[in-house]
Amino acid sequence: MFSWLFSGGAQYDATQIEFEEPFVQHPESAPGILLRIRPFKENQGVVDGAGLLQSVHDVTTNFRGKNMSNHHTFEVWFDEGKIKFYMHAATEAAADKFRRRVGNNYANSEVFPVEGGHAFPVIEPHEYVAGAWLEMEKIPYYPIRHHNSEGFETDPYGEITSEMLSLDESKVVTQVVFRPAKQSWTDGDQFKHNSVDDLAHALRQGTSVGWLNPRTRPASEKDKQAARTIEQQRGEQAFHVNIRIVAISADKDEAEARARGVAGMFRKYYNAITEQGLDDMPVYHRKQGKRASQLRQHVTRMADREWTDRRMIMTVDELAGVAHIPNNEIETPNIDWRYTQRGDRVPADAVQYERHTTSDGPQKRQAGQGGQDGV
Structure with missing residues (x-):
């Protein structure tokens, strides 16, 4: 896992990962439920993200007190020339809650299950792959920068999504896996x-x-x-967290540049008070065969939404900074926005910290292309 340490430093070396056929993850064969989100531009961004995460913080323990909670993901894709937003729920019940909670916290946004197309961007055999994990530089109790600690001059997603933009045939995914602590x-x-x-x-x-x-x-x-x-x-309230990045392109240099660039943008979360930040750890091995194998495992873990204990934990406010739906504060082109409003009632289970009056969730429709371990 940490073989890059012996290579003289962090390296991004995009590699063809030896798929004989295109790597395809269909929604019906993927674990859990993948939800596509088409956000309405006018929302409160990170602040609304904190409300959403607070509303889905449901801890499940066994009789010995061990944390048995399910893990879920928040994902941003650059795929088919567009920036797209997704949440992955471990169960149908969680997916239903996410649909309603996203509607509550992000007024006028559209949320629907991905039922056709793909549950992860397709990787062709000739394409190059580069990937990385993000780690905390210090022990988890030192918080990273967030909207209630030092704050952000601008939404960090502006630079992250801009760095994700690539050739139309290329793909980039950032994936935040979270489970309640x-x-x-x-x-x-x-x-x-x-x-x-x-x-x-x-x-x-x-x-x-x-x-x-x-x-x-x-x-x-x-x-x-x-x-x-x-x-x-x-x-x-806090969550155990994984953060993973992958970039895929027919151009080797482009895959490396996008993975390195997106990972570098997460340095915006550095907290000067606690001297805590996020550091990238490229998936690397000096031997090409082993590097290809490790990148293949990295891709499979992302497509399967696998949980791995990376000893990283974030409060609701910290996690909201790295996993939220942006608003019109960011100027990145090619974002898959929703442009129409909807005026609906408040769900029966809405609680005090939810800020908006929206529906129980958008109508379920056919989607197009696009888509535990206790501690």
Whole structure:
């Protein structure tokens, strides 16, 4: 998994992954339910994304208290020359909830199951593939930048989606896999290190510096601010997270450039207070055969919406920043927007934090081309 470390640094080396026939994932053979979202331009972007994630934070545990919650995904595709948005639900019940919740939080957006076409972009045997994971640079309790911490001058999806634009025949996918964390996630047990309170206390005590003559440097104002930011997470809802990227093109250089460029845009989430950010880890091996095998596994995991424990956890606000439906603040061309409004009633199960008055969900229609592990 980490063989790129021995190559002298992060490398993107697009490779043909030796499919004898086109790699095709049909909706009927894919696990779970894939939902296509056609967003209405006028929404609150990241803020509405936080409301949506809060509304689907349903933790399931077994009799021993082990987290058995299903995982779901939020995905952005560049496919067939357009930027498209998807959510993948593990079950029919979750898909029904997502349809209603997206309608509640993103007024006038259209949500429908992908019943025809493909559940993942098609990969032709002659095409090159480059991919990456995103990791947190420090331990998970140090939050990344989000709309309630440092904030964003502009929606980071503007630059991410712009970087995804490619040749019409090329494809790019960003996939955020998320599963709800237990309320005890800040206690420190699951990552084998101290709780948020312990980390905040340690920051206030200062930092040990020096090797031959060690001494304690008093806590700076930045240390104290980071301590406050970290301990404020206690009681917050959070999700375990995977973030994966893949770029596919008949042009080797284009596949590498898109994977590298999109991964680089996620550096916009760097939090200067906590010095926490997202770092890209390309799928790489110095031997071409093994590299092709690893990229094939990467693609299969993405198409199957597989969960892998990457020891990454985010609060609702953090996750909303990396998994939300954008609005007209972003100026990326070729986005599959919905342009008409709809005026509907509020669903019977709408709750206080939902902001909009919309329907129980859009009509189900035939889609065109486009589409646990406990901790």
